[in-house]
Amino acid sequence: MEDAGFVIGSYVVVLGGIAVYAATMISRARRLARRVPDADKPWT
Amino acid sequence: MANAPAGGITPTHDTGTRVTQVFGTLAALGVAWLCAFGLLFSPADRDQRESVRIMYVHVPSAWVAYLAFGVTAVASALYLLRSSHSLTWDRLAGASAEIGVLFMGVTLVTGMLWGRLSWGVFWTWDARLTLTAFLFVTFLGYLAVRRLGGTQHQRAKRSAVLAMLGVLEIPLVHFSVRLWRSLHQDATVARIDGDPDLDGLMLFSLFVGLIAFTLLYVWLVIHRQRALVLEDALDDHGLDAALVERRAEAALQGGGR
Numbered sequence: 001m002e003d004a005g006f007v008i009g010s011y012v013v014v015l016g017g018i019a020v021y022a023a024t025m026i027s028r029a030r031r032l033a034r035r036v037p038d039a040d041k042p043w044t
Numbered sequence: 045m046a047n048a049p050a051g052g053i054t055p056t057h058d059t060g061t062r063v064t065q066v067f068g069t070l071a072a073l074g075v076a077w078l079c080a081f082g083l084l085f086s087p088a089d090r091d092q093r094e095s096v097r098i099m100y101v102h103v104p105s106a107w108v109a110y111l112a113f114g115v116t117a118v119a120s121a122l123y124l125l126r127s128s129h130s131l132t133w134d135r136l137a138g139a140s141a142e143i144g145v146l147f148m149g150v151t152l153v154t155g156m157l158w159g160r161l162s163w164g165v166f167w168t169w170d171a172r173l174t175l176t177a178f179l180f181v182t183f184l185g186y187l188a189v190r191r192l193g194g195t196q197h198q199r200a201k202r203s204a205v206l207a208m209l210g211v212l213e214i215p216l217v218h219f220s221v222r223l224w225r226s227l228h229q230d231a232t233v234a235r236i237d238g239d240p241d242l243d244g245l246m247l248f249s250l251f252v253g254l255i256a257f258t259l260l261y262v263w264l265v266i267h268r269q270r271a272l273v274l275e276d277a278l279d280d281h282g283l284d285a286a287l288v289e290r291r292a293e294a295a296l297q298g299g300g301r
Contacts, residue, residue, distance in 0.1 A: 002094040006161055010154040011083065014101040015075065017150050021143075022264060026059070029271035032278060033058040040277040043270060044057040 059270035067263040074256025078104075081249035089246070095161040100249050102154040104257035105147045106176075110214055112144030112261060113183060117211035120204035131276065134200035137207055139268035141186050143261060148180045163227060171220040172228035179217055182210040196276055 001007060038044045082100035089096035116137045123133035155173065156166040167173065190203045216223075221230050242250065 002088075003161055004094070006157045007083070007094055007097045010098045010157045011079065011101055013153050013157075014105055014150045015079075017146065017153075018260060018264075021146050022267075025264070025268055025271060029059040029267060029274060032271065032274040036274050036277045036281075038057055041057055041270070041273065043059075043061055 059267045059274070064263060064266050067259055067266065071256060071259035071263050074252065074259050078249070078253045078256045081245070081252050086245045086249040092162065095158060096246070098154055098158040098161075100253045102151060102158060103250060104253035105151040105154060107254055108257045108261045109144045109148035109151055109179075110218070111258070112140045112147060112265070113179070113207075113211050113214060115140040115265075116144065116183075116186075116207045120207040123200055124204050124208075129197065129200070131196055131200060134196070134204065135269050135272040135276070136265070137200075137204065138187075138190055138272055139265050141183050141190075141207065142268060143264050145180065145183050145187060147257075147261070148176070148183065152176060152180060168227060170227040171224035172217065172226050175213065175217045175220050179210070179213045182206075182213060186210060196279070 033041070078100060082097050086097065086100070088094050119133045119137035119140065123129060123131075123137065126133070155176070159168070159173075160166050186203060186206050189206055190199055192199070192202070194202075220226060221228050
């Protein structure tokens, strides 16, 4: 593929950025969830 | 989805539910389809050749950023206008803005990579690029304002005003290519004449990207909004504990006189 570095790099930036954000956010949410009683979680 | 707590006695619930599992699974399938169509099945463009494949992640990222900032503004307006002043709207606004900043950031980076191939430079102070960067910085500022001190309702009020002002930049960004002589190409799909300038597999691949990224946005915003509920609950518990401690101290001092 012509310009493969730029094309694949753009997919890596987008999907990698979203994956890192999602992993960080969900792992923090899990840590917080352990310290909050279920009564304060309207979705449970 | 249940997690064992640190003590390992009572199971606690995190931010995942059946709804988030469904959206997460659909988003993952959508992203896999996007990679297959964007990188393999869609044809190269006559003019831009292989670099057109960047469009399948660049345009959906920009769309989700616009959507996220729009949701932030609507939720902010609902917080301010409704008599209940429910913090649920404020948390939705905050969650959506954070995800919008993420998608706007990757839009800028992928735009720079595409620009290097199309124009020969990573960046130029073109109207569309400059206004997009300005929109990004505006909502970064919005996130900073949310972290200022004060009560949760003070946070909600000041950030809501900023969100409703910031969202006014979106039409300016979108129509900048028509308002000024821009290096950036005109809209490919969201055109005024309603006739997309793409056909066949390329248009289909772009729509796969738009749907996949919209599903990703919904999944992320549900999780982030629930994480904000947890953060606010911990703040409340911390404040309650501090008040109890302060009252106990005051009672001790009063008893000692």
